[in-house]
Amino acid sequence: MTESEDIAEIRRAVQALCAEFPGDYWREKDRDRAYPGEFVDALTRAGFLAALIPEEFGGSGLKLDAAAVIMEEIQASGCNGASAHAQMYIMNTLLRYGSAEQKAQYLPGIASGELRLQAFGVSEPTSGTDTLSLRTVAVRDGDDYVINGQKIWTSRAEYSDLMLLLARTTPRDQVQSKTEGLSIFLVDMRAALGNGLTIKPIRTMMNHSTTEVFFDDLRIPASSLIGEEGKGFRYILSGMNAERILIAAECVGDAKWFITKATDYAKDRSVFARPIGQNQGVQFPIARCYAQMRAAELMVHHAAQVYDQGGNPGEEANMAKLLASEASWAAADMCVQTHGGFGFAEEYDVERKFREARLYTVAPISTNLILSYLAEHVLGLPRSY
Numbered sequence: 106m107t108e109s110e111d112i113a114e115i116r117r118a119v120q121a122l123c124a125e126f127p128g129d130y131w132r133e134k135d136r137d138r139a140y141p142g143e144f145v146d147a148l149t150r151a152g153f154l155a156a157l158i159p160e161e162f163g164g165s166g167l168k169l170d171a172a173a174v175i176m177e178e179i180q181a182s183g184c185n186g187a188s189a190h191a192q193m194y195i196m197n198t199l200l201r202y203g204s205a206e207q208k209a210q211y212l213p214g215i216a217s218g219e220l221r222l223q224a225f226g227v228s229e230p231t232s233g234t235d236t237l238s239l240r241t242v243a244v245r246d247g248d249d250y251v252i253n254g255q256k257i258w259t260s261r262a263e264y265s266d267l268m269l270l271l272a273r274t275t276p277r278d279q280v281q282s283k284t285e286g287l288s289i290f291l292v293d294m295r296a297a298l299g300n301g302l303t304i305k306p307i308r309t310m311m312n313h314s315t316t317e318v319f320f321d322d323l324r325i326p327a328s329s330l331i332g333e334e335g336k337g338f339r340y341i342l343s344g345m346n347a348e349r350i351l352i353a354a355e356c357v358g359d360a361k362w363f364i365t366k367a368t369d370y371a372k373d374r375s376v377f378a379r380p381i382g383q384n385q386g387v388q389f390p391i392a393r394c395y396a397q398m399r400a401a402e403l404m405v406h407h408a409a410q411v412y413d414q415g416g417n418p419g420e421e422a423n424m425a426k427l428l429a430s431e432a433s434w435a436a437a438d439m440c441v442q443t444h445g446g447f448g449f450a451e452e453y454d455v456e457r458k459f460r461e462a463r464l465y466t467v468a469p470i471s472t473n474l475i476l477s478y479l480a481e482h483v484l485g486l487p488r489s490y
């Protein structure tokens with residue numbers, strides 16, 4: 106794949122920034138489960154998190170394909186873009202479906218770093234993957250909506266000023282199609298905290314700043330609604346394609362990190378008086394992971410290009426996410442195996458990246474659900490649920 110000089114320049118700039126945040130920075134944050142605020146600030150100052158914001162609002166107006174390269178390089182450098190990735194993929198819903206007033210109100214502040222858009226409230230404890238059964242409701246009352254319900258796994262909610270929220274505005278038994286009656290809101294969490302919004306952190310196996318969020322008669326202005334009431338599920342699906350493509354790019358970056366780390370170690374580590382990498386039993390798993398990663402990388406760029414041309418790459422985005430998350434997880438496992446006992450030692454960063462990479466065959470959508478989408482919507486097999 107030959108890249109343009111612009112893309113190569115983006116890669117070099119991200120690498121230079123990430124070099125300021127080496128393994129010991131991430132190890133310390135991981136140990137304390139602390140938010141890597143300095144890293145996110147540096148990404149913001151450099152303009153990377155405003156990559157998708159049009160130039161007229163203070164961003165760089167790049168395409169999704171370029172944004173994917175930014176996220177890939179962050180991961181390939183050993184850093185953890187999960188601390189900031191939502192700003193890029195949430196942005197797409199605001200860009201595609203937000204009104205001119207909403208864009209003018211929020212985008213310049215997000216581009217300058219004054220406003221953080223890092224929280225995405227979709228998942229709920231009872232409905233799980235079955236998004237259409239979600240229970241959080243938003244009821245219109247004069248010039249406001251009143252929100253009641255609960256979200257789970259709302260990552261970065263403590264470190265965000267705005268949340269993109271999916272809630273039901275028409276009861277499920279009053280809509281013709283079950284995909285109708287859900288709406289999207291841009292919630293200003295600064296005004297909401299303590300006035301009907303409560304955030305409770307969840308400690309997980311890796312450092313992810315994820316939370317539970319409770320809405321108890323939270324009043325938000327009706328102007329927080331994005332697009333038309335009741336059409337939120339359609340909007341969110343389009344935004345989810347961008348999310349899947351960006352997460353897939355991160356997985357490609359992780360796979361590259363694991364492959365480089367394993368290759369370097371296999372050349373360097375000598376056992377039985379020769380480098381372990383001279384044994385085909387060690388070489389072949391690395392080579393297989395490389396081939397898997399390259400195939401996933403091609404699908405990620407293809408999906409991003411379809412998206413950038415204004416298309417709806419449901420099939421391509423899902424396949425990119427499936428292939429890339431499996432490639433990164435295979436590479437993570439291979440990297441631990443190649444390192445033997447040292448794969449478990451904190452100072453090599455392999456075990457940290459291994460824990461971080463495990464997430465992506467589960468979230469933001471699990472492998473089974475992608476297979477189900479391909480089986481039903483692409484291959485025309487009978488619906489299973």
Ligand SMILES: Cc1cc2nc3c(=O)[nH]c(=O)nc-3n(C[C@H](O)[C@H](O)[C@H](O)COP(=O)(O)OP(=O)(O)OC[C@H]3O[C@@H](n4cnc5c(N)ncnc54)[C@H](O)[C@@H]3O)c2cc1C
Nearest residue numbers: 225226227228233234258259260313468469470471473490
């Ligand atoms: C660290 C972390 C961060 C997250 N961040 C966010 C966030 O910021 N915002 C947000 O909204 N969500 C977030 N999520 C939620 C994430 O998107 C969900 O966990 C994920 O979509 C899976 O949903 P679930 O956990 O409810 O699993 P469930 O729906 O309970 O599913 C459990 C298992 O059963 C399988 N399964 C379920 N139904 C079927 C079926 N019909 N056929 C075959 N298999 C099936 C699933 O594939 C899965 O493996 C996060 C999750 C984690 C762990």
